[in-house]
Amino acid sequence: MKPALRVGGAITSLVTPFRDDTIDTVGLMAHVEWQLLSGIDGLLACSLTGEGPVLTAAERVRIIEICAELAEGRVPVIVATGTNNTATTIEETRQAQALGADAAFVTLPYYSKPSQKGLVHHFERLAASTDLPLIIHNLPAHTAIDLTPATVARLAEIPTIIGIADGSGDIGRISTWRPLLPERIGLYSTHDATALAFTMAGGRGSFSSAANIAPRLFRSMQLSAACDHMATALLIDDRLRPLLKALAREPEPATVKHALSPIRDISPDVRLPLTGVEAETDAAIRTAMASLQLAYQSDASSPRTFRTGL
Structure with a gap:
């Protein structure tokens, strides 16, 4: 285990760019480098935002390699390795570690709906099979299961668990879970709409999808909250x-x-079963982007020039 690892602030849950249903490696490298130059506090690869469930094994390897090579230790590289199969989760976590990941982001087993006892055994087996630091991802809307306080207390006894990320949007979990956890285990939000409230209530940061778009703003928001500059x-x-x-x-x-x-x-391309957005959503996104002054300037005689100061 890497005992000094401390994850916090704004961590971008990276998208995976595609071109003609193939990973756009050049686009991914440019996007990762932009995130790093924007001051983001960490990178999460192969998550739901990165369409992890539809990536091939070879694609996962390349994405992790790119993130680890570009980060060069500047920020933690965290890889989503959770599946509903304990053996597969162990295999993917070991692979992530071998490729240079600093931690694994492990969603509770989905679809099979294990008992709370099953959840504990799942993470005990994973921790016994790798020394990579683990961040548990609790996402009831997607997994149909939820961590109970008793289970949180039992998981806290596993020494390689360094965090629990919650996507429920329930801020009250901070006050329920924090007393059950040692200092080494941070609490994080994966719900962008309530991420600031989560941090203000005692969370250590957020894994953010929207930080792909405005990394500096998300980093500034989390940093301001951590420094008690709540008005900002x-x-x-x-x-x-x-x-x-x-x-x-x-x-x-x-x-x-x-x-x-x-x-x-x-490219806006996504893989089935996901599809592109509807016209109404496109209009809402355009309006929101305009309010943030996120746009590009181009003319016929010069390459596209981006002004994305966020």
């Missing part, structure tokens, strides 16, 4: 609100890529 953090959150509302209209991989396409030259 609230102003940024208010500024981001129209964008978050627009992105939430449809599945976020599609909406985030759609918003990125005019400002970072990333």
Whole structure:
């Protein structure tokens, strides 16, 4: 295990750019480098936002390699490795570690709906099979299961678990879970709409899909909250609100890529069963992007020039 690893602030849950149903490696490298130059605090690869469930094994390897090579230790590289099969989760976590990941982001087993006892055994087996730091991802809307306080207390005994990320949007979990956890285990939000409130209540940061679009704003918001500059953090959150509302209209991989396409030259393509956004969502995203002054300038005689100072 890497005992000094401490994850916090604004971590971008990276999209995976595609061109003609193939990973756009050049686009991914440019996007990762832009995130790093924008001061983001970490990178999450192969998550739901990155369309992890539809990536091939070879594609996962290439994405992890790119993130690890470009990050060069500047920020943690975290890889989503959770599946509903304990053996597969172990295999993907070991692979992520071998490729240079700093931590694994492990969603609770979905679809099979294990018992709370099954959840504990799942993570105990994973921790016994790898020394990579683990961040548990609790996402009831997608997995149909939820961590109970008793299970949180039992998981806290596993020494390689360094965080729990919650996507429920329930801020009350901070006050329920925090007393059950040692200091090494941070609490994080994966719900952009309530991420600031989560941090203000005692969270350590957020894994953000929308940070793909405005990394500096998300980083500034989380940093302001961590430094008790709440008025500034609230102003940024208010500024981001129209964008978050627009992105939430449809599945976020599609909406985030759609918003990125005019400002970072990333294709809006997503893989089935996801599809592109509807016209009403497109209009809402355009309005929100205009309010943030996120747009590109181009003319017939020069390459596209981006002004994305966010």
